[in-house]
Amino acid sequence: MGGESAVQPPPQQQQEQHFENKMASDTGLPPSGVDAITEDGLPPFVEVYDEPRHTTCVKNDYCIAMKVRFPCGDTTWYHRHKEDTVFVFMGNMEIHNCMCLKSEFNDSFKLGEVRYAALKDRPYVHKATALKSDTPNKGMFAIDAEHTGSPPTVSSSPLADASHSLVLDQEKVRAYRLMLPAACTVRFSYPFYGLWVVVRGGKATITEEIAEGTVGRGQTKEEPPRGESHVYQLGDLWWGCPASITYVNEGTEEMEIVICEWK
Known part of the structure; x- marks a missing residue:
């Protein structure tokens, strides 16, 4: 008072x-x-x-x-x-x-x-x-x-692509490190299900063409948009299925994504 x-x-x-x-x-x-x-x-x-x-x-x-x-x-x-x-x-x-x-x-x-x-x-x-x-x-x-379970489609061998550095290969999971240089456009095909995790973010457009007959991608809270420009942040993640993916890094800094392949 x-x-x-x-x-x-x-x-x-x-x-x-x-x-x-x-x-x-x-x-x-x-x-x-x-x-x-x-x-x-x-x-x-x-x-x-x-x-x-x-x-x-x-x-x-x-x-x-x-x-x-x-x-x-x-x-x-x-x-x-x-x-x-x-x-x-x-x-x-x-x-x-x-x-x-x-x-x-x-x-x-x-x-x-x-x-x-x-x-x-x-x-x-x-x-x-x-x-x-x-x-x-x-x-x-x-x-x-x-x-918690193996998806319907798994790969018997790791990705044979120099852009994806294999950083882990265990019984149930493989992991790759994908570096996306500034102002680059690249396209890759993924024959597996897995988890995408952003380690170094930036402004980018990520577009998927999902393989025919694949099972639904699953539930992801606050999933980043696909096919439109978006500022990706540290820790953004989403569940993915077999698809061809185009990455367009629209920023001036290199981006880094860890991709965990489910076996």
């Missing part, structure tokens, strides 16, 4: 404070009111899909892909990974990984790095704390994509 009103922080800062107040806990324990899972020898945990820093973006019969994002200093709830998973990292970053019944260690990743973990027969529960990172992500930012 009669005093000066409190100065409110900018909306983005308010959102970050709300995020921290709602979810931050260095214990990793889900808060009261959360229907956590309890098993002998483990702290209460949730499935990875129910951990609030993991946002499901693609879900179909073959893939569940999540964006994982949280600021430095924040710790996830304990959560379980139980499907074979490919990881694509969206920056140079370091985390502290606390794996239940196993070990604790610091781990670091580089922008565009791709990893694979065979977890179907060896699930684990863990929590992770973001320690440090560089721009552009300012925290932990990665794509976790679970392999």
Whole structure:
């Protein structure tokens, strides 16, 4: 009464404070009111899909892909990974990984790095704390994509194209790095289903000619448009099926896309 009103922080800062107040806990324990899972020898945990820093973006019969994002200093709830998973990292970053019944260690990743973990027969529960990172992500930012089934069309051998660098070849997933120079127009044919992840974005037009008889592409939230100019951002992703794709990089910087082929 009669005093000066409190100065409110900018909306983005308010959102970050709300995020921290709602979810931050260095214990990793889900808060009261959360229907956590309890098993002998483990702290209460949730499935990875129910951990609030993991946002499901693609879900179909073959893939569940999540964006994982949280600021430095924040710790996830304990959560379980139980499907074979490919990881694509969206920056140079370091985390502290606390794996239940196993070990604790610091781990670091580089922008565009791709990893694979065979977890179907060896699930684990863990929590992770973001320690440090560089721009552009300012925290932990990665794509976790679970392999939940093999699509109707698979390739017996990798793409034989010099523009696609094979960076991973595992039992269920291959991954390629595609670099698109500035002001280029290129066309490639893909005989497989998979996940496209933008690592270095830019303004581009991407046009697909989907192969006859292919099954639907699946559900992707906020999927970038096809056949029209669009500014692609770090972490944009979509599920693709066998198709011929034309990429037109309309910008002045090189673009980078990681393509994960489902087997």
